[in-house]
Amino acid sequence: MNEWRFRLLSETARTDDYVDDPEFTEVTGSGEIYTLFRIVRITHEAEHSDSEWTHLANVVRVSDSALGVAELRVVDRVILDARVTVSGHG
Amino acid sequence: MKLCIGADKSEVSRLAFEKLRQHPSLTVDGISQSGAEIISVIRENRIDAVLVPPDWIEVGRLIKMHVLRAHSTAPAFVISSLDNRISLRTRAIAVGLDGLLDLSLSTDEAVDQLNRIINQSSQRQIDSDIERLGVVPGLLSRDLLLDSDFDRALADMIVAGLPDEAIAQGLNSTIQEVRNRIAAILSANEMQYRTQLAVAYSWSFQLPDFARLLAE
Missing domain, CATH: 1.10.10.10 (Winged helix-like DNA-binding domain superfamily/Winged helix DNA-binding domain)
Structure with a gap:
């Protein structure tokens, strides 16, 4: 994750300012495993619009409340792709 | 123990019939010719296990599902096969059947295996090899x-x-x-x-x- 490519967003930034639906699915395991997450807060935005990931967010896994950080690719307020690093349990 | 064996055209089923009908603990009247006949035998008799050949996995699954819906209990449904391949056992368990009877075993061994399958079925258990793989019984049914x-x-x-x-x-x-x-x-x-x-x-x-x- 290249932190320098992202700018920190204000803590008052609201998730619905950026996406229509705060729930998204990370697909792993060669397209087999679908894991549902919910955005807690979008923390960073990419400095360049051509970045692979457009936003970073704190997220929670819906099934067990595990916490993590997600790299998101958001286009037209839709999350097209996501990669999550789970960091612990809430 | 009363068995129902299907289906008439299968070499494997004929072998199962010949192997098991002589055992004193078993009652096997004959080989059912069709799925409809298996259902009829189940309705008219207290059957402990239904044996079907490997190419009848889908038929066995459908019959078991519908017997369960009608009566809430069903006999053990068992694939009878000349080998004990784990892939075939996995498929049988995943579609909701109860196990695989290895016809290459001696008659006594086969009857022991059948007893184990029936007991595991009544206790909703599966054999340990299949359990280790994480196969969920009946997941596909x-x-x-x-x-x-x-x-x-x-x-x-x-x-x-x-x-x-x-x-x-x-x-x-x-x-x-x-x-x-x-x-x-x-x-x-x-x-x-x-x-x-x-x-x-x-x-x-x-x-x-x-x-x-x-x-x-």
Whole structure:
């Protein structure tokens, strides 16, 4: 994750300012495993619009409340792709 | 122990009949010629196990499902085979059958194995090899929980082999919504993998109405 490519967003930034639906699915395991997450807060935005990931967010896994950080690719307020690093349990 | 063996045209079934009919602890009247005859035998007798050949896995699954719906209990449904391949056992258990009887065993050994399968079935257990692999009994025979027309359309398109992007386009939806629904469907049906959903949905056909009378 290249932190320098992202700018920190204000803590008052609201998730619905950026996406229509705060729930998204990370697909792993060669397209087999679908894991549902919910955005807690979008923390960073990419400095360049051509970045692979457009936003970073704190997220929670819906099934067990595990916490993590997600790299998101958001286009037209839709999350097209996501990669999550789970960091612990809430 | 009373057995029902199907089906008449199978070499394996004839071998099972010849091997098991002489054993003093077993009653085997003959070989049923069809699925309808198996159902009829089950209705008229207290059958402990139904033996079907490997190419009757689907038929066995359908018969067991409909016997269970009509009577809430069913005999153990067992594949009889000349080998004990774990792949065949896995498939049998995943579609809701109870085990595999290895016909290469001696008659006494085969009867012991059959007893174990019947006991495991009544206690809702599966053999340890299959359990170690994480096979979920009957996973591919469940009535799938699909909440809406959108979910059913999604499953139709997954079965057709389409990727998420194409499904989103076809359903006039977003990839985010499609993936969220797939995640929700997998979770609701206690499945881990997209492929499990595809296989289970494609196997979710029911006994046709013209045959249902026989099962009720």
